Amino acid sequence: MSTHHTLARFAAAAAGVVAAVVVLSACGSTAHDDHTPSTRPSASPARHNAADVSFAQGMIPHHRQAVEMADLAATRAASPEVRSLAAQIRKAQDPEIRTMSGWLAEWGEPVPSAGGSGEHGGHSMAGMMSEEELEGLENSSGKAFDTAFLTLMVEHHEGAVEMARSEIENGAYQPAKDLADAVVTAQTDEITRMNKLLGRQ
Template sequence: MTHTRRLTLTATAVVLAATLTACSGDADAPTAEPDQATASETSDADSEGSVHNDADTEFAQMMIVHHEGAIEMAELAAQRATTPEVTALAERIAGAQGPEIELMTSWLETWDEQLPSEAEMGSMDHGPMEMDGMDQEAVMEQLTSLSGTEFDRRFLELMTDHHRGAIEMSEEFRAAGQNAAAIQLAGAIIDAQTVEITEMENLRQGL
């Protein structure tokens, strides 16, 4: 009996030890809650980037077209301007607005919205798109016909008008937009192009 009882107690101890070890392992193991929380946070972050309204969509679509016009003008000025300061300004404008076009394009793709096309833009009110009463095509034709200081002066006049249009669009959008990143970009456009307008006015006075 004593031998049998000793075997029984030993077996019980082994089982108990195994049970405690298993419990201890479960207690030390990380729970799924942090992973679930991380997944939830990631989902929230992703959804925040997708939050937008019609004003956000229209702003991105129209500002892409507006920036494309500025780059077209600036690239021409970088080649034709006779004043080094005007050449440098034109290169900065093209260099800054290219990445902004890429950014806004990525937003439209994330939002599953259409990228702008000439047909779509033609149906919108394009007051801010015009410069001195001219559309982009007319502006480029006029600039192409000029040279020397006359070109520099006219480029500065038209680009100043173009910047004012971008500022007007951005100010109107900030009151109606929903996407935080788009609203932030609108503010950056206002700040940067206001500074450039002052620079262009000073350059024009020196010509």
């Protein structure tokens, strides 16, 4: 009888342990489930949306055209201030082109091709020059070039600022929004400088 009671007590204790394990497992699972949603937002900064793709695909050819204009200034501008500004524009926008191209490649989206219609075909975007405007700039030099360059670049920058503000408002990819914010800051300052050189301020 003593052995029977001992076995019964052992069985009861074992059942209790199993029940406790089951309860604890259930609690652990519930706790994990409760925390799972809170870990998901940590990945959201890396996500992008259609506005981010549109921004990068539009700003790349926009920047390329600005760099092309800046290259012309190196040999055609009469004003040291214009040449200095053009060098600054190229220094800022070349790396941004590479950065945005990298984003598009990472996202599996087409990267606008360099040269040809990749740039000038997009002149319908805000501030983009037409083929005729670019040709006229290429064929000018000296003070005439300076005036044309500054006039066109102000319009070009205003278009970039408009695109960047749209990205800040509608984008989801934080690095793209940060770049857009930098574009607004830098190019708004350059617009002010160029208008002063044109005698508008």
